[in-house]
Amino acid sequence: xxxxxxxxxxxxxxxxxxxxxxxxxxxxxxxxxxxxxxxxxxxxxxxxxxxxxxxxxxxxxxxxxxxxxxxxxxxxxxxxxxxxxxxxxxxxxxxxxxxxxxxxxxxxxxxxxxxxxxxxxxxxxxxxxxxxxxxxxxxxxxxxxxxxxxxxxxxxxxxxxxxxxxxxxxxxxxxxxxxxxxxxxxxxxxxxxxxxxxxxxxxxxxxxxxxxxxxxxxxxxxxxxxxxxxxxxxxxxxxxxxxxxxxxxxxxxxxxxxxxxxxxxxxxxxxxxxxxxxxxxxxxxxxxxxxxxxxxxxxxxxxxxxxxxxxxxxxxxxxxxxxxxxxxxxxxxxxxxxxxxxxxxx
Amino acid sequence: xxxxxxxxxxxxxxxxxxxxxxxxxxxxxxxxxxxxxxxxxxxxxxxxxxxxxxxxxxxxxxxxxxxxxxxxxxxxxxxxxxxxxxxxxxxxxxxxxxxxxxxxxxxxxxxxxxxxxxxxxxxxxxxxxxxxxxxxxxxxxxxxxxxxxxxxxxxxxxxxxxxxxxxxxxxxxxxxxxxxxxxxxxxxxxxxxxxxxxxxxxxxxxxxxxxxxxxxxxxxxxxxxxxxxxxxxxxxxxxxxxxxxxxxxxxxxxxxxxxxxxxxxxxxxxxxxxxxxxxxxxxxxxxxxxxxxxxxxxxxxxxxxxxxxxxxxxxxxxxxxxxxxxxxxxxxxxxxxxxxxxxxxx
DNA sequence: CCACTATTTGTAAGCGCTTACATGGCAAAT
DNA sequence: ATTTGCCATGTAAGCGCTTACAAATAGTGG
Numbered sequence: 003x004x005x006x007x008x009x010x011x012x013x014x015x016x017x018x019x020x021x022x023x024x025x026x027x028x029x030x031x032x033x034x035x036x037x038x039x040x041x042x043x044x045x046x047x048x049x050x051x052x053x054x055x056x057x058x059x060x061x062x063x064x065x066x067x068x069x070x071x072x073x074x075x076x077x078x079x080x081x082x083x084x085x086x087x088x089x090x091x092x093x094x095x096x097x098x099x100x101x102x103x104x105x106x107x108x109x110x111x112x113x114x115x116x117x118x119x120x121x122x123x124x125x126x127x128x129x130x131x132x133x134x135x136x137x138x139x140x141x142x143x144x145x146x147x148x149x150x151x152x153x154x155x156x157x158x159x160x161x162x163x164x165x166x167x168x169x170x171x172x173x174x175x176x177x178x179x180x181x182x183x184x185x186x187x188x189x190x191x192x193x194x195x196x197x198x199x200x201x202x203x204x205x206x207x208x209x210x211x212x213x214x215x216x217x218x219x220x221x222x223x224x225x226x227x228x229x230x231x232x233x234x235x236x237x238x239x240x241x242x243x244x245x246x247x248x249x250x251x252x253x254x255x256x257x258x259x260x261x262x263x264x265x266x267x268x269x270x271x272x273x274x275x276x277x278x279x280x281x282x283x284x285x286x287x288x289x290x291x292x293x294x295x296x297x298x299x300x301x302x303x304x305x306x307x308x309x310x311x312x313x314x315x316x317x318x319x320x321x322x323x324x325x326x327x328x329x330x331x332x333x334x335x336x337x338x339x340x341x342x343x344x345x346x347x348x
Numbered sequence: 349x350x351x352x353x354x355x356x357x358x359x360x361x362x363x364x365x366x367x368x369x370x371x372x373x374x375x376x377x378x379x380x381x382x383x384x385x386x387x388x389x390x391x392x393x394x395x396x397x398x399x400x401x402x403x404x405x406x407x408x409x410x411x412x413x414x415x416x417x418x419x420x421x422x423x424x425x426x427x428x429x430x431x432x433x434x435x436x437x438x439x440x441x442x443x444x445x446x447x448x449x450x451x452x453x454x455x456x457x458x459x460x461x462x463x464x465x466x467x468x469x470x471x472x473x474x475x476x477x478x479x480x481x482x483x484x485x486x487x488x489x490x491x492x493x494x495x496x497x498x499x500x501x502x503x504x505x506x507x508x509x510x511x512x513x514x515x516x517x518x519x520x521x522x523x524x525x526x527x528x529x530x531x532x533x534x535x536x537x538x539x540x541x542x543x544x545x546x547x548x549x550x551x552x553x554x555x556x557x558x559x560x561x562x563x564x565x566x567x568x569x570x571x572x573x574x575x576x577x578x579x580x581x582x583x584x585x586x587x588x589x590x591x592x593x594x595x596x597x598x599x600x601x602x603x604x605x606x607x608x609x610x611x612x613x614x615x616x617x618x619x620x621x622x623x624x625x626x627x628x629x630x631x632x633x634x635x636x637x638x639x640x641x642x643x644x645x646x647x648x649x650x651x652x653x654x655x656x657x658x659x660x661x662x663x664x665x666x667x668x669x670x671x672x673x674x675x676x677x678x679x680x681x682x683x684x685x686x687x688x689x690x691x692x693x694x
Numbered sequence: 695c696c697a698c699t700a701t702t703t704g705t706a707a708g709c710g711c712t713t714a715c716a717t718g719g720c721a722a723a724t
Numbered sequence: 725a726t727t728t729g730c731c732a733t734g735t736a737a738g739c740g741c742t743t744a745c746a747a748a749t750a751g752t753g754g
Contacts, residue, residue, distance in 0.1 A: 011741085012740060013740075023740090024743075028742095028743095031742080055740085056740050058739085059740035059742090060742075061741090062739090062741070063742040064741075064742055064743085
């Protein structure tokens, strides 16, 4: 019984239930608009035939997809995982589906993915960080796709953002570091080009140095990719320079874990000989030994909030209100006082 | 110039370039079918108007989306990250886009996501592990969506798979463990219900015990979620039982990292007092201390191979050929000989 | 029992694209 | 010059759905 040869359409269901396609459509989308008796009959047909609406057709006709897109720089490490999970959970609860792509930190790829997602009819878009061609924002506006920026908060920018102040967060950490007695501070940062979060973190440390009367130009800085090995290499590089720092502040926990590995390889003990700090407070931070002193970012909270706000924008109930999430420092064992006679390589 | 008020359609471009919609479509999809002069004119219009084809419309008309869907159990840890990244890279190279969802290890959610992805017109689907309702496979067949199972290889199953033998892989590791002198073996496994990979890993260890004349029922087993904390709790549980094991084999590296944390909390030193092993060889395995002896799974290779095969199936050039990827043991410091007089809690 | 309103269902016009088929133009062949 | 054949382009029919509007049915008060 019935056509087993291919997927059933609305028409098939309508025929089977002896009603018009409009009625079937209504049963599915606004059941209260059809009388119970009919609805039951239709739903039975839907059930029996294993009907799934064709999304493309629905999107075309309704010009709404209940889909949100998100483009994150990478899926390879856990930096974005928790926040994104929370984002998705909230979306699910509100009846939206999430489409994720990763751009490998390449603006070109990100641009392409944005077009792909827009072409796919997403109702809204989550992007990480503010910095990208103005043209992209124009394109998005043109297509009437609301955008929400996360992982970065910036009041003086047109786009709505739900995030935290990368500069202030690391400033506070740097202050802690300085208070512990450090003055020879080095930093391992992710590549700053096209990455405002990384930039702001560099700025935050420099500002803290200034604020404490330390010449910010004295800070040794290495930029690298966000990988454990890169962190390890950068650490080795830094520790091989003429003046050894007493603390290496890292742009995130992954880099810090790498630095730790570099230290182990060089036989340098942390925090006795050199301190190391991270950023993000992902699971990794607690697992490595010594566990990392780092900036705790409430990823879950950010994800939830971002989803709520973006949906509000999509549904037209908000023009876009930015939220700044507070971060705080988590002190663990990787940060201690500098050694008495800090060694140099001279 | 031109209509700035909303997104341009094929029609708008056609009008602008003074050709028919068919010609514009051809310029975009099979440029060799239109003469250069026209093509240049059309492309210029496309460019100037910032035209992006409407995907939903394209899918509807062409019944092909160049999109592959993937549903993984979780994005929260790195277990699937690397393999998936490789999968995506390969797809990109071949002109396909990847849509990822995560099911939180819940069959119900997975089922829903499958429907969502199919409704979205994915040309093929990547699923993790074999075990799921037969009905789902029928549904997929009905909709003509090829499926590829990864992270698990099973020759005696209808579906095509690209993966490894979970049973054999851990069997080999267990053999190593036994060869090192252990006989009181405990295991922390992920929940086995609905998870054939977890099941096979339990079986692999039991088989190894049998093969070495050890009663498999003597193995203490805890099932739990795949989270660090769960691993830690399970470890504490295991070590508090009357007969302490001399080695705790874990269902994956995340669990093993948790076990390590549990050991630290209990003040038990690894591997001196108890050995711990993992599975997967994700980055984490190398970062924890002591680094984990584990089963190395060539995730990248698996991801690439899976993408190639799935595309072949989608394009009709393959009926679906399964591939078994080889794993191997990586020996690090978390596994050593059992202590001379292994303590019990008696 | 009728007129009128409210409710349920049907009709049909698109949504933006691809593609089978038709058309027209031009070069080579007759 | 006429025919043939080929290639570039145009025409128009859907793809499966939603929804404005029309129609039919049911309910209500006079």
